[in-house]
Amino acid sequence: MNPIRRSTLPHGLRVVTEHVPGARAFNIGVFVGVGSRDEGPGEHGASHFLEHVLFKGTPTRTAEEISAAVERFGGDLNAYTTREYTCFHARVLDDQAGTALDVLTDMLSRSLVTATDLGTEREVILDEIAMHDDDPSEVAIEGVIAALFDGTMLAPTVIGSSTSIRRMSTQRVRDYWRRTYTSGRIVVCAVGDVDHDSLCAALADLDEALTGPREAHRTPARPSARRPVRVRSNDLSQTSVVLGFETFGNRDPRREALALLAVALGGGMSSRLFLEVRERRALAYTIDCSESAWSDAGLMTIDWQALPGRTAEIMDVVRTIVVDVRENGITADELDAAKGQLVGQSILHYENPGSRMSRLGAAELAGEQRTLDEMLDAFHAVTLDEVNALARDVLAPAPVISMAGAAAPRGAAHRLREGWARGDIAH
Amino acid sequence: MNPIRRSTLPHGLRVVTEHVPGARAFNIGVFVGVGSRDEGPGEHGASHFLEHVLFKGTPTRTAEEISAAVERFGGDLNAYTTREYTCFHARVLDDQAGTALDVLTDMLSRSLVTATDLGTEREVILDEIAMHDDDPSEVAIEGVIAALFDGTMLAPTVIGSSTSIRRMSTQRVRDYWRRTYTSGRIVVCAVGDVDHDSLCAALADLDEALTGPREAHRTPARPSARRPVRVRSNDLSQTSVVLGFETFGNRDPRREALALLAVALGGGMSSRLFLEVRERRALAYTIDCSESAWSDAGLMTIDWQALPGRTAEIMDVVRTIVVDVRENGITADELDAAKGQLVGQSILHYENPGSRMSRLGAAELAGEQRTLDEMLDAFHAVTLDEVNALARDVLAPAPVISMAGAAAPRGAAHRLREGWARGDIAH
Numbered sequence: 001m002n003p004i005r006r007s008t009l010p011h012g013l014r015v016v017t018e019h020v021p022g023a024r025a026f027n028i029g030v031f032v033g034v035g036s037r038d039e040g041p042g043e044h045g046a047s048h049f050l051e052h053v054l055f056k057g058t059p060t061r062t063a064e065e066i067s068a069a070v071e072r073f074g075g076d077l078n079a080y081t082t083r084e085y086t087c088f089h090a091r092v093l094d095d096q097a098g099t100a101l102d103v104l105t106d107m108l109s110r111s112l113v114t115a116t117d118l119g120t121e122r123e124v125i126l127d128e129i130a131m132h133d134d135d136p137s138e139v140a141i142e143g144v145i146a147a148l149f150d151g152t153m154l155a156p157t158v159i160g161s162s163t164s165i166r167r168m169s170t171q172r173v174r175d176y177w178r179r180t181y182t183s184g185r186i187v188v189c190a191v192g193d194v195d196h197d198s199l200c201a202a203l204a205d206l207d208e209a210l211t212g213p214r215e216a217h218r219t220p221a222r223p224s225a226r227r228p229v230r231v232r233s234n235d236l237s238q239t240s241v242v243l244g245f246e247t248f249g250n251r252d253p254r255r256e257a258l259a260l261l262a263v264a265l266g267g268g269m270s271s272r273l274f275l276e277v278r279e280r281r282a283l284a285y286t287i288d289c290s291e292s293a294w295s296d297a298g299l300m301t302i303d304w305q306a307l308p309g310r311t312a313e314i315m316d317v318v319r320t321i322v323v324d325v326r327e328n329g330i331t332a333d334e335l336d337a338a339k340g341q342l343v344g345q346s347i348l349h350y351e352n353p354g355s356r357m358s359r360l361g362a363a364e365l366a367g368e369q370r371t372l373d374e375m376l377d378a379f380h381a382v383t384l385d386e387v388n389a390l391a392r393d394v395l396a397p398a399p400v401i402s403m404a405g406a407a408a409p410r411g412a413a414h415r416l417r418e419g420w421a422r423g424d425i426a427h
Numbered sequence: 428m429n430p431i432r433r434s435t436l437p438h439g440l441r442v443v444t445e446h447v448p449g450a451r452a453f454n455i456g457v458f459v460g461v462g463s464r465d466e467g468p469g470e471h472g473a474s475h476f477l478e479h480v481l482f483k484g485t486p487t488r489t490a491e492e493i494s495a496a497v498e499r500f501g502g503d504l505n506a507y508t509t510r511e512y513t514c515f516h517a518r519v520l521d522d523q524a525g526t527a528l529d530v531l532t533d534m535l536s537r538s539l540v541t542a543t544d545l546g547t548e549r550e551v552i553l554d555e556i557a558m559h560d561d562d563p564s565e566v567a568i569e570g571v572i573a574a575l576f577d578g579t580m581l582a583p584t585v586i587g588s589s590t591s592i593r594r595m596s597t598q599r600v601r602d603y604w605r606r607t608y609t610s611g612r613i614v615v616c617a618v619g620d621v622d623h624d625s626l627c628a629a630l631a632d633l634d635e636a637l638t639g640p641r642e643a644h645r646t647p648a649r650p651s652a653r654r655p656v657r658v659r660s661n662d663l664s665q666t667s668v669v670l671g672f673e674t675f676g677n678r679d680p681r682r683e684a685l686a687l688l689a690v691a692l693g694g695g696m697s698s699r700l701f702l703e704v705r706e707r708r709a710l711a712y713t714i715d716c717s718e719s720a721w722s723d724a725g726l727m728t729i730d731w732q733a734l735p736g737r738t739a740e741i742m743d744v745v746r747t748i749v750v751d752v753r754e755n756g757i758t759a760d761e762l763d764a765a766k767g768q769l770v771g772q773s774i775l776h777y778e779n780p781g782s783r784m785s786r787l788g789a790a791e792l793a794g795e796q797r798t799l800d801e802m803l804d805a806f807h808a809v810t811l812d813e814v815n816a817l818a819r820d821v822l823a824p825a826p827v828i829s830m831a832g833a834a835a836p837r838g839a840a841h842r843l844r845e846g847w848a849r850g851d852i853a854h
Contacts (some may be wrong), residue, residue, distance in 0.1 A: 025778050063706050067696035072764040074771010077696075093771050123709035130664035131712055131732060134563070134832070235662045237557040269494035269504075279490050282550035285558055305558060337499040344501010344520050348452050352779070405561070 004360070005196040006369065009204055011211045012184035017196040018356060026097040026192035027357040029089035030104050033185040033365045036160075037083045037153040037178075037294075038218060042167070046176045047159015048081040049118075049125060049168060054088070054177075055079070056117035058110045061103070062423035063117075068101050070096070077103065081158050084294050085365055089353060094193055101202060108181060109207035115170045125165050132159060136232075136240040136405035137305065143230030143402030144244035148299055152221040182212025189361035191353045221297040224282030226314050229413040230402040239311055239406045242303040243318070250293035250366055256378045257386045258291050258394070262300055263338040264330045264387075265289040265321070270337065272321050273302065283314050295366065300394060308407035315416050316425040323423075325394040341377050431787070432623040434798065436631060438638045439611035443791050445625040445783060453619035454784040456516040457531050460612040460792050463587075464580040464721075465645060466603075469594070472587015473603045475508040476552060476595060480505070481515070481604075483544035485537045488530070490544075493800045496530050497523070504530065511721050512792055517528065520782060521620050524635035528629060529793040534548050535608060536634035542597045552592050559586060563659075563832035564668040570657030570829030571671035579648040580700070609639025648724040655839040657829040666833045667739055669730040670745065670826035677720035677793055682815045684803045685718050689727055690765040691757045691814075692716040692748070697764065699748050700729065710741050722793065727821060735834035742843050743852040750850070751757075753822040756815030760761055767834045770803050 035047050056063045070077040075092035077100070090100040090106065132138050142157050149155045160168075183206055190199060207291050247258055264275035266289025271331040277287045284306035291300040302318055330338075347356055350372050370378075398421040401413050421427035432448040442805035462474050483490045497504040502519035504527070515535065517527040559565050569584050576582045587595075610633055617626060674685055693716025704714045711733035720728040729745055757765075776782055777799050790796050797805075825848040828840050846852035 023778070025775050049774040064697055064702055068764065071695045071697045072767040074768050074773070074775060091775065093774060096771075119706070120709040124712055125707060127665075127709075127712040127733060134663040134665050134732075136561070234706060238554075238561050268498045270491055270498045275491055278551060280547070282554075285551055285554040305561075306554060307557060337495065340499040341501050344523075346501070347520060348501060350519065351450070351452050408689040 002371070004371070005370065006364070007196070007200050009064065009183070010202060011206055012214055013203060013206060014187045015196070015200050015203060016187060016189045016360050016362055016369070017194050017199060018191045018360060019194060019196070020192055020353060023353060025091055025353055026094045026100065026190065026194065027089070027091050027353050028097070028100055028188070028190045029087050029186040029357050029361045029363055030108060031189060031361040032108075032181055033084070033187070034180040035086060036082045036156060036158040037221070038180065039153065042172060043176055044156055044171060045125070045158075046166035046168060047086055048159050049121065049165065049278055050173050051079045051081045051086050051088070052121040052125060053113050053117055053173060054107045054111045056114075056121065057105045057112050059112065061106060066103055066107060069099055072197070075100065075175075083154055083158060087358070087361065089357070097192070100133065101199075102226070105207070109235045113170065113174050113177065114409045118170045118173060122165060123365050125159065126162060129159055129162055129165070132157075136236060136238070137233060139404035140240040140242040140402045141301065142304065143232070143404065144242045144299065144300040144301060144400055147227045147230045147400040147402060148246055149221055149297065150227050151221060152223045154294065154297060172381070178209065180263050181210060183210050184212055184214030184261070185377050187361050187364045189357055189364065191360065192321065192356040193396070209406055218295070221294070225342045228398075228400050228417050229410065231410045231413050232399075233402045233407065234405050236405045237307065238305045240303070240305045240404045241311060241314070242301050242402045245300045245394050245397070245399050246404065247291060247293065247298040247300050247394055249296040249298060251295070252293075254386070254390055254405050255293065257382045257390045258300065259342060260335060260338040260379070260393055260396070261387050262289045262291045263341055265325060266302055268341065272325070273318065276317055276321060277304065277314055281317065283310050283317070286316070287423045301400070305405070309358045309413070310404070312416065312425055315420065319420050319425060322395050325391050329384070329391060332384055335382075335387060339382070342379050346372065346375055389409050395402075429798070431796065431798070433791070434623070434627050436610070436627060438633055439641055440612045440630060440633060441791055442623070442627050442630060443614060443616045443787050443796070444621050444626060445618045445781060446621060446623070447619055447789060448615050448782060449772045450619045451521055452518055452780055453521045453527065453617065453621065454516070454753075454780050455519050455524070455527050455615070455617045456514050456784050456788045457535060458616060458788040458792055459513045459535075459606040459608055459612040460511070460614070462509045462511040462513060463583060463585040464648070465607065466580065469599065470603055471583055471591035472552070472585075473595060473600060474513055475586050476548065476592065477600050478506045478513050478515070479548040479552060480540050480600060481534045481538045481648070485533045486539065487534060493530055493534060496526055497505050510581055510585060511788070514785070514788065516784070518722045522617070524621065528626075532630075532634070536637045540597065540601050540604065545597045545600060549592055552586065553589055555588055556586055556592070559584075563661060563663060566659050566831035567667040567669040567829045568728065568730065570659070570831065571669045571725065571726065571728060571827055574654045574657045574827040574829060575671050575673055576648055576724065577654050580646060581648045581724060582720065601672055605636065610637050610819050611641030612825070613637070613638055614788050614791045616784055616791065618784040618787065645722070648721070655825075655827050655844050656837065657827075658837045658840050659831045660834065663832045664734065664834065665732045666735045668731070668738060668741070669728050669829045669830045671829065672727045672821050672824070672826050674718060674724040674725040674727050674821055676725060678722070678795065679720075681813070681817055682720065684809045684817045685727065686769060687762060687765040687806070687809055688757070688814050688818055690768055691761045692752060693729055694765070695768065697745055699752070700745065703744055703748060704731065704741055708744065710737050710744070714741070723819065726840065729826070732832070734815045737829070738839075739843065739852055742847065746847050746850070746852060749822050752818050756811070756818060759811055762809075762811050762814060766806050766809070771807050773799065773802055795802045796832070
């Protein structure tokens with residue numbers, strides 16, 4: 001019997017469960033299909049601000065009572081916001097499943113969202129912005145997204161800017177909440193020793209405030225412009241560098257080929273980039289290639305942190321490898337190894353109930369559920385020609401370059417990009 | 428039947444397994460009971476340096492073949508070094524268990540440890556030092572350890588200094604390896620669908636190079652001096668602050684009372700510190716209290732990151748809470764909540780095979796194995812009087828203060844500490 005069950009309730013809310021007999025841990029997530037790319041003028045950072053404020057209290061629970069309800073039995077309650085969705089999640093002991101569900105639905109439908117609470121959380125978010133700004137790896141990756149998707153709603157950070165957060169009124173956050181948190185956009189996902197029908201029954205009488213249609217129109221993320229470099233400088237010892245290549249959405253038929261390409265290039269200690277940059281030349285502690293995607297757009301990144309004096313040399317090594325893969329492709333043995341790696345990782349990943357819950361919820365929002373076997377089959381089916389055709393495509397343009405940390409002047413980044421395009425990086 | 432089995436082989440190596448029927452993931456760790464505190468003059472950073480070099484190749488495997496052997500079936504192979512032990516670990520699919528064990532024993536007993544490989548890894552470690560130096564949270568916590576345990580071998584960082592790493596010769600690293608990696612100091616720990624007897628049989632014919640006695644004499648960490656503050660300044664937006672209180676070793680009978688005290692003070696979103704500093708006053712994104720311990724020494728820390736202008740006010744709030752807990756204790760309800768939290772967390776933690784493996788291996792090195800029920804019983808048995816007597820003790824001295832990041836001048840840190848001692852922090 002397939003342990004995964006899906007239902008759509010009459011008011012449109014979707015429920016996905018995976019039954020793990022005998023599990024002591026109950027993992028539940030409420031996924032709301034709204035994130036920063038859905039924000040309108042004056043709303044930059046509203047999805048994340050709202051996520052924070054929903055922890056501050058309801059008519060029957062203070063902020064302290066919300067967190068204590070779950071924590072005092074050893075559970076976790078937390079949330080995160082992405083560009084396309086917001087997830088509130090809890091992991092509790094099995095006998096606390098009912099409490100976790102109660103608290104989550106109470107927060108999402110009946111929070112007070114007062115001006116006082118907004119004032120307090122505004123300060124917390126300004127702190128969180130400062131914290132992100134102090135992390136050069138994060139600044140560099142956000143820089144690549146901003147550069148690649150300039151002019152679209154994928155470009156801004158999820159958290160908002162100090163200005164947008166300072167200006168956001170209580171009414172605006174409340175309006176955003178009531179407009180976007182609607183049953184048609186919500187997926188409740190649970191993994192554990194859970195009874196699917198009971199969970200559906202518990203969610204049948206949803207608070208009226210949450211009842212609403214499925215999907216707002218989402219503007220496609222077609223970049224109209226592109227800024228080739230982004231930089232930000234600090235007095236740190238190292239520079240974080242991220243190179244970005246534009247790819248495609250998370251339902252594209254080439255996504256498995258892309259994942260395999262990224263693994264062969266830089267997905268571990270036996271990848272081409274790691275072997276050359278770290279293992280042979282010791283130019284950086286690590287170097288990584290990975291890919292990520294939203295519904296209609298995506299990117300592949302190559303990133304490292306190193307002493308600033310090594311940036312040009314690393315860039316040159318990376319370029320040589322990228323050009324070789326673009327022109328000659330990866331080998332059949334590299335493809336086999338990459339398949340083995342992703343197949344094995346998928347099976348191992350699948351043993352973790354928390355990551356299963358996250359994957360199930362996100363997949364439901366994306367409109368697709370596949371079994372583990374279907375995922376593995378999709379990797380096995382990819383041919384060498386498909387990967388290498390994709391490499392020729394994706395790796396053709398010079399990447400955008402984002403740098404943060406030590407000695408990251410804009411001029412140097414521009415020169416590196418020009419050198420990449422010319423095939424001649426001076427170092 | 429108890430799924431945990433322990434054996435000591437004739438050459439002294441200990442084997443601990445936990446049988447999880449039907450698990451697809453096989454987690455294995457080789458724990459060597461040697462870390463930075465066991466290093467002698469001229470050896471600062473040798474444990475961690477050696478850990479790196481052991482990945483570089485053996486007579487039958489290159490560095491690439493070592494990582495590829497595990498990665499090409501989706502597994503991970505990695506290692507870490509602490510002040511008291513070094514752990515090499517792999518997580519692989521069940522049918523790759525034999526490969527993982529082969530690779531690990533090959534690395535530990537037969538690595539080539541050439542001058543060339545040392546030269547390459549030296550550069551990588553210098554990069555890793557720069558990376559750590561760029562992380563103010565890590566700099567601040569290391570600063571507290573250095574300040575509290577000044578004059579003992581617990582004070583230096585595990586990774587070593589640029590100077591000690593630059594100076595370390597190949598011969599010194601090889602000598603350190605052959606002196607300290609002996610069967611009497613090694614624990615092999617596996618969690619999965621593992622057969623204990625087969626694992627013991629596979630380890631019976633250990634390479635002669637690894638055969639040796641149990642325990643070198645370890646110098647107790649009795650701090651002779653103490654530097655009350657440590658600071659390091661960067662042009663970042665936030666300051667990382669860590670306050671440190673000295674506690675005791677990881678076998679002390681008061682350890683459960685200490686864990687409960689730390690939870691009540693700052694172990695989550697319903698703790699006293701979080702509620703006051705984040706929830707009510709929005710002075711920092713988060714604040715945390717936690718404790719950690721080695722065999723004969725330990726510490727409790729309170730840490731946060733915030734804008735530098737808020738340091739004094741946060742310190743004042745923290746001091747008020749700490750003094751209240753020291754003088755009046757925590758309440759019976761806080762103790763109940765803390766017990767519920769740690770009991771629940773222990774049960775949930777126990778469902779993760781990777782963390783079970785880490786815990787089992789470390790516990791065996793510490794000379795103690797307890798079942799989950801024994802751990803839970805130990806929490807339940809703690810009385811309010813025990814926690815509050817401990818609070819009077821541990822929280823009596825003014826804490827050492829370590830700051831890193833924005834605007835962390837030494838004078839300010841000294842004034843804050845004097846203000847703490849006087850009960851009057853100006854802000």
